[in-house]
Amino acid sequence: MxxxxxxxxxxxxxxxxxxxxxxxxxxxxxxxxxxxxxxxxxxxxxxxxxxxxxxxxxxxxxxxxxxxxxxxxxxxxxxxxxxxxxxxxxxxxxxxxxxxxxxxxxxxxxxxxxxxxxxxxxxxxxxxxxxxxxxxxxxxxxxxxxxxxxxxxxxxxxxxxxxxxxxxxxxxxxxxxxxxxxxxxxxxxxxxxxxxxxxxxxxxxxxxxxxNCLKTPYFTMQILDKSNRDDTISNLKESKLHISIPTELSANFSASVIEAEEGESTQELSRFLKEDFPSILVYNFI
Missing domain, CATH: 2.60.120.10 (Jelly Rolls)
Known part of the structure; x- marks a missing residue:
């Protein structure tokens, strides 16, 4: 990943x-x-x-x-x-x-x-x-x-x-x-x-x-937080491509593309959890 x-x-x-x-x-x-x-x-x-x-x-x-x-x-x-x-x-x-x-x-x-x-x-x-x-x-x-x-x-x-x-x-x-x-x-x-x-x-x-999750016909927005880790990982199984955006403003605020390789477990997404603040993951758009 x-x-x-x-x-x-x-x-x-x-x-x-x-x-x-x-x-x-x-x-x-x-x-x-x-x-x-x-x-x-x-x-x-x-x-x-x-x-x-x-x-x-x-x-x-x-x-x-x-x-x-x-x-x-x-x-x-x-x-x-x-x-x-x-x-x-x-x-x-x-x-x-x-x-x-x-x-x-x-x-x-x-x-x-x-x-x-x-x-x-x-x-x-x-x-x-x-x-x-x-x-x-x-x-x-x-x-x-x-x-x-x-x-x-x-x-x-x-x-x-x-x-x-x-x-x-x-x-x-x-x-x-x-x-x-x-x-x-x-x-x-x-x-x-x-x-x-x-x-x-x-x-x-x-x-x-x-x-923690907003599903629309065009994309899904999911809060990625330590407090809802298990639910989040379960929801993400349906998509291999995710966009991550922080929820706190800083000078290096930016989006990241996270791509899962073939056969890679969505459990790997847990390493993108932030210690200090949650992120938003966007998926189900392709």
Whole structure:
């Protein structure tokens, strides 16, 4: 079983957080909002310590089954509300955008934070039709969450990540985003496409506290901790490829690819358990 670290890419954004610049000692005109920890997307393709890009590595694993690595993992940190936005599903992405995937994603909050979703999509559509978009904030559901909370954002969920929130974001490999409302900031919105893909989602269906494993149709996120070692090892038997991400920020924060060799026991994963803090393992994505 081998572990190969992935070299992160840094994305400055107007809503980013200067603490990420300080943590990684990165100089930029705008604060860093996203650290692309593992990506086969053309915008920021990441490279492994062995010199291979994640797409070059992936091709040897899934034998051409996918056009690029199917998983994208980021560290996201904010200083203000992100736009209210929505992502398309696979069918819309392929038919309209000519992209292989839509974007379903999940967050793991590294610190206390907040977000919002629109649980009343029909009223949202009425506001847009009546040119009353500024009132959208009045029908959003705002949620404060604790460190260690999982939130699953399936494609079609109208959502916004809140200020002073730092999350590990695991998603399908897609950067398709349709902006609906930007809190009075004069940025482009994409209302026509947003209306086509938005769907009803309830807070109770997407927020998960006090759990060690989040299973989605596209990937699984598992806390790897000494306290749940036996359960974790049992769950991992179904996958030979895992991505490991720490749950504590540090200057050397990065993702690692962990690959099991043929016939190798998943018990070997126990040596990747950290003494001082848990990690997140992501698997079941190929």
């Amino acid at each position: 081998t572990e190969i670290k992935v070299q992160p890419k840094f994305r400055p954004l107007v809503w980013g957080n200067w603490k990420i610049n300080e943590l990684f000692n990165v100089q930029s005109e705008l604060p860093i909002g996203e650290v692309w920890l593992l990506s086969g997307h053309q915008l920021y393709e990441t490279t492994m310590e062995n010199g291979k890009t994640i797409n070059e590595y992936g091709t040897s694993i899934y034998d051409g089954k996918y056009p690029k690595f199917p998983l994208l993992i980021k560290l996201v940190s904010t200083n203000q509300w992100l736009s209210v936005q929505v992502h398309p599903d696979d069918a819309f992405a392929r038919q309209i955008e000519h992209e292989p995937w839509g974007k379903s994603e999940a967050w793991y909050f590294l610190e206390d934070g907040e977000f919002a979703i629109c649980e009343d999509v029909e009223t949202m559509k009425e506001l847009i039709a009546q040119d009353r978009l500024s009132q959208l904030k009045d029908i959003l559901t705002f949620v404060k969450v604790k460190k260690g909370t999982f939130v699953y954002i399936p494609a079609g969920t109208v959502h916004a990540l809140g200020p002073n929130s730092t999350v590990i974001e695991v998603q399908q490999t897609s950067d398709l985003t349709y902006r609906i409302y930007d809190w009075g900031r004069p940025r482009e919105v994409h209302l026509n496409k947003a209306l086509q893909v938005s769907r009803q989602v309830r807070i109770s269906d997407i927020v998960f506290e006090h759990i």
